[in-house]
Amino acid sequence: MKLSLSPVLLTVALCAAVGSALNAQQPQGVVEALHGMSSQPANHTAFTFDHNMLQAAEGYIDDGASGKHAFAALNSITVESYHYHEPVFYLPESMSALVAAYNAAGWKHLVNQNASPRESASPHAPITDLWLHFRSGEIEDVTVLVRGQREMNLIEVSGMLSPLDLVHLSGHFGIPKVDPGAVMVPAPPGK
16 A cells, blocks of 8 residues: 655645744754763653644633733743652763753853752752743743752743743743742853
8 A cells, every 4th residue: 555645734744843843942962961961861751832732721821911922922842851760960061061052052041049069960959940042132942950859850941932921931831930939140151
């Protein structure tokens, strides 16, 4: 039996592939750094909400008029979870490679100033790193990395957002709730 695709179906498939490739703004080297981040192997799961899925979900989340604007501005949200069987040690050289990949692509790195280097490698409480990519004064992409004792989560948000939009989106779709105790500051040069 010969399988053939109709021209319309082929066009739709190609547009979907190109559209998902355009939403992926992850800098070169990030995947490798993430997979080598820890001292032990992890169970890895990932999912993506594309623009259409986010628009459909918008009706189920009541966050006021400004929250509606945040959803309209989104292209995609991707969540990756790494689960470890034992408390993990995060390799500083892999974290440095991750930071270097984002820096080389022009992203701005914010870190929780309350975390020491020792705590960063072997956290007792979750540690958050935040990367922002700007275009024309607006946030185009956001990556949040949350590292804990037995799990690491990477959340990537793509869309033209204001900082207030990020506050409205926190707590939804795997995006961490804004922690009032965290003091996020620009990372020192090279960090």
